[in-house]
Amino acid sequence: MSQAPWFPHPSLPVRQPGLVPLRPLTISEVLGLSFRMARRHFARLGPLALLASLLGSAVVWGVLAATGTIDAYIDASWIDAALSGTELSLPPAGISIATLAQLIVDGTTTVLIAGVAAVYVGQDVLGTSVSTQERRARLAGPRLWQLVGVSVLAGAGIAVGFAFLIVPGLLLMLAWFVVGPALVMERGTPGVALRRSLVLTRGSWGRLLGLAVALLAIGLVLSILVSSLVAPLTASASDLAALLVADLAGAVVAMVTTSWGAAAMALSYVDLRIRTENFAVTLSAAAGS
Secondary structure, three states: OOOOOOOOOOOOOOOOOOOOOOOOOOHHHHHHHHHHHHHHOHHHHHHHHHHHHHHHHHHHHHHHHHHOOHHHHHHOHHHHHHHHOOOOOOOOHHHHHHHHHHHHHHHHHHHHHHHHHHHHHHHHHHOOOOOHHHHHHHHOOHHHHHHHHHHHHHHHHHHHHHHHOOHHHHHHHHHOOOHHHHHHHHOOOHHHHHHHHHHHHOOOHHHHHHHHHHHHHHHHHHHHHHHHHHHHHHOOOOHHHHHHHHHHHHHHHHHHHHHHHHHHHHHHHHHHHHHHHOHHHHHHHHHHO
16 A cells, blocks of 8 residues: 655755755756766666667668568668658658667666666665665566566567557557556566556556657757767768668667666655655664664
């Protein structure tokens, strides 16, 4: 049974044993604090984000090669036809499959990295350090495979929802926004974690959507900046080479944006529990002990 929601007492100061004040956070506070956490633990989260981005690119190129649509992907004439309005032009099936596959990989790895980030965010909230034994207890063995499983379920569901109808994907993304952190921190099963995320996020979808949009906007700005720096280097390169370089540049950007987003999702888990379950009391007791 959930505890009573948290309400501030005007005569008592808010405790802050670590980086995070133990009270409900604004969107700007979640963004700022999660950036500090991502930067602090970048040596662990950054490489995971890089590998995730490269995996997504590899899956795309693999599907394109298997379906014989690399030339169509590079040429992109169907995009020009669709934008010009001269004809109704749909992407080749191979490109559609590659796009869906990348959405699934990106969704899966985002949930997975958010689960990993939860261990370090919990450390920063309490102002403590995570021992190797604690990390293994939360992220190794059966727990790791459960995290992988729930990441695949959530990532695939969200990706398919976005690919075909958009709105269902958006709703699933908000409902399962904290599924990775919920599984890691509460040590439940994938099914329990999916339900817990749905319960915790209920009534907070507007705030979570605002956070997701802010993170997306930041990622787009960073991608545009990096692309503008890389573009002159590929001016004389072939179209294929330019696309591959763009993928590498995108992977570098993802080291920052995915790490940041994962930390924001993990911190949102803490924030939601403070808002709905009086989790600040539990955190204060844990920090005091």
